[in-house]
Amino acid sequence: xxxxxxxxxxxxxxxxxxxxxxxxxxxxxxxxxxxxxxxxxxxxxxxxxxxxxxxxxxxxxxxxxxxxxxxxxxxxxxxxxxxxxxxxxxxxxxxxxxxxxxxxxxxxxxxxxxxxxxxxxxxxxxxxxxxxxxxxxxxxxxxxxxxxxxxxxxxxxxxxxxxxxxxxxxxxxxxxxxxxxxxxxxxxxxxxxxxxxxxxxxxxxxxxxxxxxxxxxxxxxxxxxxxxxxxxxxxxxxxx
Amino acid sequence: xxxxxxxxxxxxxxxxxxxxxxxxxxxxxxxxxxxxxxxxxxxxxxxxxxxxxxxxxxxxxxxxxxxxxxxxxxxxxxxxxxxxxxxxxxxxxxxxxxxxxxxxxxxxxxxxxxxxxxxxxxxxxxxxxxxxxxxxxxxxxxxxxxxxxxxxxxxxxxxxxxxxxxxxxxxxxxxxxxxxxxxxxxxxxxxxxxxxxxxxxxxxxxxxxxxxxxxxxxxxxxxxxxxxxxxxxxxxxxxxxxxxxxxxxxxxxxxxxxxxxxxxxxxxxxxxxxxxxxxxxxxxxxxxxxxxxxxxxxxxxxxxxxxxxxxxxxxxxxxxxxxxxxxxxxxxxxxxxxxxxxxxxxxxxxxxxxxxxxxxxxxxxxxxxxxxxxxxxxxxxxxxxxxxxx
Ligand SMILES: Nc1ncnc2c1ncn2[C@@H]1O[C@H](COP(=O)(O)OP(=O)(O)OP(=O)(O)O)[C@@H](O)[C@H]1O
Ligand SMILES: [Mg+2]
Numbered sequence: 001x002x003x004x005x006x007x008x009x010x011x012x013x014x015x016x017x018x019x020x021x022x023x024x025x026x027x028x029x030x031x032x033x034x035x036x037x038x039x040x041x042x043x044x045x046x047x048x049x050x051x052x053x054x055x056x057x058x059x060x061x062x063x064x065x066x067x068x069x070x071x072x073x074x075x076x077x078x079x080x081x082x083x084x085x086x087x088x089x090x091x092x093x094x095x096x097x098x099x100x101x102x103x104x105x106x107x108x109x110x111x112x113x114x115x116x117x118x119x120x121x122x123x124x125x126x127x128x129x130x131x132x133x134x135x136x137x138x139x140x141x142x143x144x145x146x147x148x149x150x151x152x153x154x155x156x157x158x159x160x161x162x163x164x165x166x167x168x169x170x171x172x173x174x175x176x177x178x179x180x181x182x183x184x185x186x187x188x189x190x191x192x193x194x195x196x197x198x199x200x201x202x203x204x205x206x207x208x209x210x211x212x213x214x215x216x217x218x219x220x221x222x223x224x225x226x227x228x229x230x231x232x233x234x235x236x237x238x239x240x
Numbered sequence: 241x242x243x244x245x246x247x248x249x250x251x252x253x254x255x256x257x258x259x260x261x262x263x264x265x266x267x268x269x270x271x272x273x274x275x276x277x278x279x280x281x282x283x284x285x286x287x288x289x290x291x292x293x294x295x296x297x298x299x300x301x302x303x304x305x306x307x308x309x310x311x312x313x314x315x316x317x318x319x320x321x322x323x324x325x326x327x328x329x330x331x332x333x334x335x336x337x338x339x340x341x342x343x344x345x346x347x348x349x350x351x352x353x354x355x356x357x358x359x360x361x362x363x364x365x366x367x368x369x370x371x372x373x374x375x376x377x378x379x380x381x382x383x384x385x386x387x388x389x390x391x392x393x394x395x396x397x398x399x400x401x402x403x404x405x406x407x408x409x410x411x412x413x414x415x416x417x418x419x420x421x422x423x424x425x426x427x428x429x430x431x432x433x434x435x436x437x438x439x440x441x442x443x444x445x446x447x448x449x450x451x452x453x454x455x456x457x458x459x460x461x462x463x464x465x466x467x468x469x470x471x472x473x474x475x476x477x478x479x480x481x482x483x484x485x486x487x488x489x490x491x492x493x494x495x496x497x498x499x500x501x502x503x504x505x506x507x508x509x510x511x512x513x514x515x516x517x518x519x520x521x522x523x524x525x526x527x528x529x530x531x532x533x534x535x536x537x538x539x540x541x542x543x544x545x546x547x548x549x550x551x552x553x554x555x556x557x558x559x560x561x562x563x564x565x566x567x568x569x570x571x572x573x574x575x576x577x578x579x580x581x582x583x584x585x586x587x588x589x590x591x592x593x594x595x596x597x598x599x600x601x602x603x604x605x606x607x608x609x610x611x612x613x614x615x616x617x618x619x620x621x622x623x624x625x626x627x628x629x630x
Binding site: 058061063064083084087088090091092096098102103104106115116118119120121163167 | 242245252253256536537539540541542543544545546547548549550622623624627
């Protein structure tokens, strides 16, 4: 799993920096970050507030582009691709799970889950079937016609996970997916993520919660835009 | 993404904001509605005028004596000479005066026409009873009258007036004929009149000469030659100026009617353009607000794989759906308003499929043009910026 050099890694980030111009000064949110994640991994990124976690995650999710550096996703260099290609990559290769769920309030759970498949151009019957399957996987087969406002926080996040899963992308990204949930529901959502990982899904997530991080196979620390994998995952998290 | 999906999304969004959507449509609804109604009324009116002009008889020339210059009147004898022109079928000189008709205690103010025998076939009148005015009546200044059906009914009720005597401005006339009902037209009733011999009318109203002559040519082909000859003769009679008379033909009248309705259509087109422009700006305004309001939604859609084109389509379909729906409601409103007007004011309202198609097409165009800018604005948002938007 750790020898990403021999087989093609899922995610490979090299010397990525992100700079923001703030009133004449340049703020380096990310400073030469390199990271490699293989298929089937479960990586937790931790670090203090403002350290650049979300910035990194947005770049990994192709929502944002780095100022410099390179990013290979399944062997394809994606850091300089035009917006339309990026949209396609977000649609097919990435399942993004947000802290605040980011469901469309006017759509039902099923319709929310169908949405990425609609943008993929998938036809009605197959699309509904795939979306239903994703909802079953997160245990919400009986809530398909509910709107987000009619669901609890944990249920909403599970709908969001189903949406990320529906297109069966190679990697699931979560920016503090349990950050808005109480400890009990957050435990349930983490259990779901672990289950998905056991089924073979690659997961990268950000968390502030050490209990959550401890359940990951590998922990990456970030501080002031610099990555530190010191100690490695094995000594912190002796799972599997 | 498929078009059908975009349409579904648009309807969803329109339905979830019903009041706002309807208010947005209002500009287009009123614009299209007023265009459909006004153009319908305009077309109906010009069709009526056209029919009226045509019902005067085809191949018709009208000579009007304006009475200016040294020689200011056309003598009856001169006017009937026109009948001798090659290609002329009928020539009917006539004067018309308002007078009061009395029968017993019943009275009516009507138009009294002094003319000759040619007047009836030329104007397309038929007899219900009795006879028309004849040449002998003119030769002997007979005090005889032929009544229009409405006038007869007003004075005599359902009785047959033929053989009775009426008083026209106090003078006794024998009713010799009753005209069949002809119905009314845009220019008024054709049945409220009394016809008397021209020579009698000249004496009675103390006006020597005729004011107008109807001349009907045998055919459309003969019309030009007849008109040239009539004008030549008139020029000889009125030696000091051609502003003493006017000769109209059918084509001139139709042309005038056409130019009037053309101007009308242009004015209506202008109103349509302005109101639809206002409607379009309304749509743009709301769509811009909607883009700002839905920035997060756009961000979410982009984050899960919507392309620029998908977002553009979504907003464009939405604005076109609003404007097309507005157009459709406008067409309905216009048709209803047209029907209401035609039943209230007795004007024919003619709606053409072309006009309806045109205003629908224009509404859709409005949606595209005024939706393009907001849609483009939405499509060009960067996903990360849109997601961060609060
Ligand atoms: N659009 C931006 N413009 C300017 N500075 C930004 C922008 N986005 C992030 N930053 C800065 O970059 C740094 C890293 O931000 P980031 O959101 O990645 O932090 P984070 O690690 O996710 O923090 P938190 O745990 O609070 O979510 C911060 O100092 C932030 O102020
Ligand atoms: Mg963050």
